[in-house]
Amino acid sequence: MSNPSDPFLEYLEGHRQDFLDGLCALVRRRTVSTDPAFAGNLVDCAGWLASVGRELGLEARIEETPGHPCVLLRGPEIPGAPKVLVYGHYDVQPAEDETLWTHPPFEPHVEGERLYGRGASDNKGQIWAWLCALKTLKAVRGGLPVNLNVLIEGEEEIGSPHLPDLLTRLRPEITPDVVIVSDTSTAVKFRPTLHYSLRGLVVFEVRLRTARMDVHSGVHGGVLPNAVRELAAILARVHDSEGRVVVPGFYDRVRAIQAWEKEALQRIPFDESEYAGWMGASMHGEAGFSTNERRWFRPTLECNGIFGGYTGAGSKTIVPCLATAKFSARLVADQEPQEVMACLKTWFEAQAPPWVQLEFVPGDSGRPYLLEREGAQEKLFEAARRAVLQGFGEEPLFCRHGGAIPITAEFQRILGAPTLLLGLGSPDDAIHAPNEKFELVNFYRGIRMAVGLLEALAEADRS
Amino acid sequence: MSNPSDPFLEYLEGHRQDFLDGLCALVRRRTVSTDPAFAGNLVDCAGWLASVGRELGLEARIEETPGHPCVLLRGPEIPGAPKVLVYGHYDVQPAEDETLWTHPPFEPHVEGERLYGRGASDNKGQIWAWLCALKTLKAVRGGLPVNLNVLIEGEEEIGSPHLPDLLTRLRPEITPDVVIVSDTSTAVKFRPTLHYSLRGLVVFEVRLRTARMDVHSGVHGGVLPNAVRELAAILARVHDSEGRVVVPGFYDRVRAIQAWEKEALQRIPFDESEYAGWMGASMHGEAGFSTNERRWFRPTLECNGIFGGYTGAGSKTIVPCLATAKFSARLVADQEPQEVMACLKTWFEAQAPPWVQLEFVPGDSGRPYLLEREGAQEKLFEAARRAVLQGFGEEPLFCRHGGAIPITAEFQRILGAPTLLLGLGSPDDAIHAPNEKFELVNFYRGIRMAVGLLEALAEADRS
Numbered sequence: 001m002s003n004p005s006d007p008f009l010e011y012l013e014g015h016r017q018d019f020l021d022g023l024c025a026l027v028r029r030r031t032v033s034t035d036p037a038f039a040g041n042l043v044d045c046a047g048w049l050a051s052v053g054r055e056l057g058l059e060a061r062i063e064e065t066p067g068h069p070c071v072l073l074r075g076p077e078i079p080g081a082p083k084v085l086v087y088g089h090y091d092v093q094p095a096e097d098e099t100l101w102t103h104p105p106f107e108p109h110v111e112g113e114r115l116y117g118r119g120a121s122d123n124k125g126q127i128w129a130w131l132c133a134l135k136t137l138k139a140v141r142g143g144l145p146v147n148l149n150v151l152i153e154g155e156e157e158i159g160s161p162h163l164p165d166l167l168t169r170l171r172p173e174i175t176p177d178v179v180i181v182s183d184t185s186t187a188v189k190f191r192p193t194l195h196y197s198l199r200g201l202v203v204f205e206v207r208l209r210t211a212r213m214d215v216h217s218g219v220h221g222g223v224l225p226n227a228v229r230e231l232a233a234i235l236a237r238v239h240d241s242e243g244r245v246v247v248p249g250f251y252d253r254v255r256a257i258q259a260w261e262k263e264a265l266q267r268i269p270f271d272e273s274e275y276a277g278w279m280g281a282s283m284h285g286e287a288g289f290s291t292n293e294r295r296w297f298r299p300t301l302e303c304n305g306i307f308g309g310y311t312g313a314g315s316k317t318i319v320p321c322l323a324t325a326k327f328s329a330r331l332v333a334d335q336e337p338q339e340v341m342a343c344l345k346t347w348f349e350a351q352a353p354p355w356v357q358l359e360f361v362p363g364d365s366g367r368p369y370l371l372e373r374e375g376a377q378e379k380l381f382e383a384a385r386r387a388v389l390q391g392f393g394e395e396p397l398f399c400r401h402g403g404a405i406p407i408t409a410e411f412q413r414i415l416g417a418p419t420l421l422l423g424l425g426s427p428d429d430a431i432h433a434p435n436e437k438f439e440l441v442n443f444y445r446g447i448r449m450a451v452g453l454l455e456a457l458a459e460a461d462r463s
Numbered sequence: 464m465s466n467p468s469d470p471f472l473e474y475l476e477g478h479r480q481d482f483l484d485g486l487c488a489l490v491r492r493r494t495v496s497t498d499p500a501f502a503g504n505l506v507d508c509a510g511w512l513a514s515v516g517r518e519l520g521l522e523a524r525i526e527e528t529p530g531h532p533c534v535l536l537r538g539p540e541i542p543g544a545p546k547v548l549v550y551g552h553y554d555v556q557p558a559e560d561e562t563l564w565t566h567p568p569f570e571p572h573v574e575g576e577r578l579y580g581r582g583a584s585d586n587k588g589q590i591w592a593w594l595c596a597l598k599t600l601k602a603v604r605g606g607l608p609v610n611l612n613v614l615i616e617g618e619e620e621i622g623s624p625h626l627p628d629l630l631t632r633l634r635p636e637i638t639p640d641v642v643i644v645s646d647t648s649t650a651v652k653f654r655p656t657l658h659y660s661l662r663g664l665v666v667f668e669v670r671l672r673t674a675r676m677d678v679h680s681g682v683h684g685g686v687l688p689n690a691v692r693e694l695a696a697i698l699a700r701v702h703d704s705e706g707r708v709v710v711p712g713f714y715d716r717v718r719a720i721q722a723w724e725k726e727a728l729q730r731i732p733f734d735e736s737e738y739a740g741w742m743g744a745s746m747h748g749e750a751g752f753s754t755n756e757r758r759w760f761r762p763t764l765e766c767n768g769i770f771g772g773y774t775g776a777g778s779k780t781i782v783p784c785l786a787t788a789k790f791s792a793r794l795v796a797d798q799e800p801q802e803v804m805a806c807l808k809t810w811f812e813a814q815a816p817p818w819v820q821l822e823f824v825p826g827d828s829g830r831p832y833l834l835e836r837e838g839a840q841e842k843l844f845e846a847a848r849r850a851v852l853q854g855f856g857e858e859p860l861f862c863r864h865g866g867a868i869p870i871t872a873e874f875q876r877i878l879g880a881p882t883l884l885l886g887l888g889s890p891d892d893a894i895h896a897p898n899e900k901f902e903l904v905n906f907y908r909g910i911r912m913a914v915g916l917l918e919a920l921a922e923a924d925r926s
Contacts, residue, residue: 199681203778212743217791218662218866222763223754224744228788229702229766235692236699280675281687281784282818291686300685302782303692305772310789315666315826317791319765321744325691326773328680328780355745363778403681 006390007140008451012132016444019132020115022052023443024108026090026124027117033068033091033158042068042154045090049073049152056134057143058150063170065162068154072170075148082461083147084454085176085417087407088127088183089156092119093432100434114437121429125438126182126446127152129424133450145458149174156183160407167414176417177461178380180453181408182446184423185431187399188269190441192388192449194381195421197296197400198408200331200368202341205361206231206348211321214309221319225355228308231323234351234358235303242287245301245329249343253334257297260373264398265292296400299340301329330402337365369408371418380420383456388422391449396422422453469853470603471914475595479907482595483578485515486906487571489553489587490580496531496554496621505531505617508553512536512615519597520606521613526633528625531617535633538611545924546610547917548639548880550870551590551646552619555582556895563897577900585894588901589645589887589909590615596913608921612637619646623870630877640924641843642874643916645909647886648894650862651732653904655851655912657844658884660759660863661871663794663831665804668824669694669811674784677772684782688818691771694786697814697821698766705750708764708792712806716797720760723836727861728755759863762803764792793865800828832871834881843883846919851885854912859885885916 012019029045032038046069050060053073063070068091095105095118103109105118115125130150137144151170153163167174187193210225240246257265272291276283285294294300308323310316331340345360352358371377381398388396401421408419424446425431426439475482492508495501509532513523516536526533531554558568558581566572568581578588593613600607614633616626630637650656673688703709720728735754739746748757757763771786773779794803808823815821834840844861851859864884871882887909888894889902 201681201780203780205778210744212741215742216866217763217765217767218664218793219864220742220758221765221791221793221865222757222761223746223748224739224742225747226765228769229698232695232698232766232769235695239692276687278675279678279683279687281673283686284688284818285686294685295683298685300680302680302684302689302780303695303772304680304779304781305774305783306691306695306786307770307774309766309768311768311770311774311787315668315789315791316767317664317666317765318767320768323769324774326778328684328778330681330684355747401682402684403679 008136009448011136011140012444012447015132019443019447020110020440022132023115023125023128026128027108027115027120028106030106031091031119031154032094033155034094039068042091046071046154049090052131053150056131056138058134063166065155065166067162070154070166071152073150075144075146078144078147081146082178082457083176084149084457085174085179085415086130086148086150087179087181088130088150089123089153090127091154091157092122092124093157095434097434102435105436110440113440115440115443116435116437118436120436120438121425122431122436123156123183125443126424129443129446130182130450132447133454136447136451137454145455148454149176163407164410164414167410171414174415176415178457179411179415179417179419181405181419181421182424182450184401184405184421185425185427185429186423186442187397187427189426189428190392190439191394191397192392192422192424193397193399194384195399195401195423196371196373196381197333198369198405199299199402200335200337201364201366201404202329202331202337202344203327203363203365204341204344205324205326205363206234207322207324207359207361208352209322209357210355211319214318214321217317217319224319227320227323227356230353230356231306231308231325234348235306235325237351238301243285244287245299247301247343247347250299250301250340252339253336254299255333257293258373261297268292268397268399295402297332299329299331299335301327304328331368333368333370335368337367341365366404366406367409369412369419371420377418379460380418383453383460384420384422386456387449387453390452391445422449471599472911474599474603475907475910482906482910483573483903485595486578486588486591489591490571490578490583491569493569494554494582494617495557496618497557502531505554509534509617512553515594516613519594519601521597526629528618528629530625533617533629534615536613538607538609541607541610544609545641545920546639547612547920548637548642548878549593549611549613550642550644551593551613552586552616553590554617554620555585555587556620558897560897565898568899573903576903578903578906579898579900581899583899583901584888584892585899586619586646588906592887592906592909593645593913595910596917599910599914600917608918611917612639626870627873627877630873634878637878639878639880641920642878642880642882644868644871644882644884645887645913647864647868647884648888648890648892649886649905650860650890652889652891653855653902654857654860655855655885655887656860656862657847658862658864658886659834659836659844660796661832661868662762662865663798663800664827664829664867665792665794665800665807666790666826666828667804667807668787668789668826669697670785670787670822670824671815672785672820673818674782677781677784680780680782687782690783690786690819693816693819694769694771694788697811698769698788700814701764706748707750708762710764710806710810713762713764713803715802716799717762718796720756721836724760731755731860731862758865760795762792762794762798764790767791794831796831796833798831800830804828829867829869830872832868832875832882834883840881842923843881846916846923847883847885849919850912850916853915854908885912
């Protein structure tokens with residue numbers, strides 16, 4: 001890996017142990033945000049990260065919230081240079097049941113090229129790689145190439161409840177051109193991936209009533225509508241026989257898959273039978289699209305749960321009067337959640353025959369996210385490409401993501417900035433599970449990638 | 464009501480208070496069979512009923528079971544006379560929550576022409592009317608017109624778990640021509656009803672699996688089958704658009720509605736809009752049949768409950784891998800439960816597309832019951848007609864019943880005897896509910912009806 005012509009890599013090679021020791025010190029902190037018992041650990045950790053920032057020559061502030069504090073590290077102003085916000089989090093998931101861990105979760109443990117410990121991958125290892133990159137830049141280059149802010153929050157694992165307010169408060173002084181988040185996994189092991197799109201979300205519930213009460217299926221069975229059957233009938237026709245959602249307007253605005261995306265998709269190694277085997281399922285979805293197209297490029301509508309009537313042990317011979325189904329739709333660019341919600345509401349309400357009362361209960365929603373390949377955001381793709389090439393010796397994969405990462409929507413909404421999702425986790429890191437680990441190859445190469453990304457962004461801006 | 468030409472009625476008039484006092488003494492006994500705390504009360508009550516029987520000149524035996532005891536009262540042998548078994552139960556439902564009762568449930572309380580108390584209608588008032596009829600017959604006639612056995616069990620409210628074994632044990636000495644059960648309600652208030660048919664039952668569960676585990680609806684949504692949707696699709700097509708069950712063979716053997724049944728049905732007062740209003744439902748069922756035809760003459764298939772995926776508060780964005788639905792089918796003469804179960808199993812299994820695993824789990828079943836209007840059982844209709852006319856001054860209603868009364872099947876199977884269901888309960892008696900009551904009009908007239916029924920059975924046999 002050593003490359004004498006690359007002074008950053010040279011510095012990095014000389015500080016591997018130093019960088020790893022720092023990460024271990026961070027992992028050792030039991031910063032479980034969901035458990036009030038650890039609130040003091042989070043305060044201590046924020047303070048420690050601020051002191052680390054100061055050693056890097058950054059201005060360090062603890063931003064208090066009604067919950068756990070946030071750490072804000074600010075680089076010096078560099079007129080004309082791009083404004084970059086790096087985001088990460090120092091809080092972690094709980095580590096229960098600790099007996100399922102081979103080594104204690106908060107005693108970081110290196111085995112081969114892996115560091116084991118709660119938060120090693122999510123997100124301590126990744127945000128620490130960024131701090132190591134800043135140290136490397138300072139040592140080798142004497143300073144940062146961009147106007148930099150680093151925001152490390154303590155409530156990501158509990159849904160970032162106070163982040164929007166904090167971003168609103170910081171907006172007057174922090175107006176980044178781009179936000180960088182290393183908090184995802186590479187699509188393929190050791191192949192860094194720019195996740196340039198996320199799906200949006202629309203959640204709702206359908207409640208259907210057919211009578212004032214459940215009645216005896218013997219005495220009254222056969223004469224009144226059955227709520228479960230009526231709901232099933234509606235649910236069964238949401239999709240047509242080709243797996244398409246029949247709701248009018250559902251696919252309006254869906255952006256067609258671009259030629260470059262098809263190419264990028266083909267570069268992503270994917271063993272469909274292995275994937276199907278892992279899930280223990282037959283692949284099945286919208287006609288005309290491949291599995292990865294279905295989960296990354298197409299909106300979907302899934303019933304997340306259903307209940308109605310008697311669901312306990314044995315039997316209870318009733319005609320149920322109530323049935324409820326929970327749904328979530330995943331949206332893609334350029335769908336608007338409220339438009340889709342309205343289409344769904346109209347369709348479901350129209351499905352109710354006169355003998356049922358149907359209530360459509362809208363829930364949460366979130367917009368899909370897409371980094372544009374053309375135009376102003378093109379340089380972000382190019383910077384990511386160059387940075388990954390420098391760090392990993394290979395081009396990154398460009399990949400969409402099927403899930404939602406709500407903070408990206410907040411960065412867009414509050415700060416008006418796009419997000420570069422360039423994760424250093426490995427798909428098999430066991431985040432949120434026992435024996436979480438972080439691949440040290442991703443850690444060291446990731447530091448070089450982070451250095452390269454800031455440089456590339458600065459350069460892109462100059463050109 | 465007094466009729467000097469009817470010595471039974473004369474006796475009855477003179478003993479109204481005596482009969483009512485006896486019933487109150489029975490209702491006062493807290494014979495809740497489901498609660499082990501009251502086991503002693505049940506033993507005491509059985510002993511008391513035996514002593515009452517002895518006072519009537521009957522042989523009285525306590526038939527022990529692994530649960531609560533049964534009381535068997537036996538009349539003297541009358542060669543050539545028909546053999547009649549009268550069945551009832553002295554156990555009652557729990558009376559919780561007692562605060563919902565206007566008067567304490569085990570302190571019988573007369574208000575107007577009603578007796579309030581737990582068990583007043585179900586079944587103490589009804590079986591006590593029979594004992595009063597035996598006393599009346601003894602006093603007026605000097606003895607019984609039939610070979611009589613009276614079986615009063617203590618476990619009806621918990622499903623008569625030990626009755627089949629007891630019947631099997633008693634079969635060598637008790638081989639009735641007919642069993643009389645007064646444990647139902649009149650179809651219309653004060654209009655005694657011969658329920659000449661009951662529906663049978665087939666219970667089953669369908670379990671459907673599409674994957675090894677629930678998966679994230681964002682990361683994996685749209686690419687694999689959804690268990691809830693797949694089950695809903697099957698459930699939605701069990702019935703066609705006309706409300707008919709599409710399962711091949713389901714309607715095989717169903718006996719057509721006879722001309723006399725259509726006439727009898729028209730004599731039953733029925734306010735459909737009042738019925739629909741009580742249920743808060745729109746009437747909806749199999750095309751080509753009226754509401755009462757649907758619930759009494761037609762087999763039905765109802766989903767009793769469904770569950771799958773996330774059913775808690777809020778949302779959980781998963782693609783569920785498992786869904787389960789519980790079903791019960793109600794059968795009519797001459798359907799065979801095992802044949803229907805086989806048809807259902809074949810159909811459901813054939814509905815599973817290749818991407819799901821479907822398991823059909825058969826549950827309980829019971830045969831439909833029908834007293835034949837023609838042939839050997841015709842005299843039972845005639846005896847019931849005469850007895851009700853004597854007791855109530857009106858002809859009985861002949862009505863089918865939509866539910867199942869499993870003991871009738873046991874009487875048929877073990878003793879080979881048909882059952883005359885001639886209930887004295889009123890549809891508004893609030894059995895199993897707070898403030899249960901018994902209409903004293905039904906009680907006194909019912910005693911006369913019982914006297915008349917035994918006489919009519921004896922006479923029918925002679926003619």
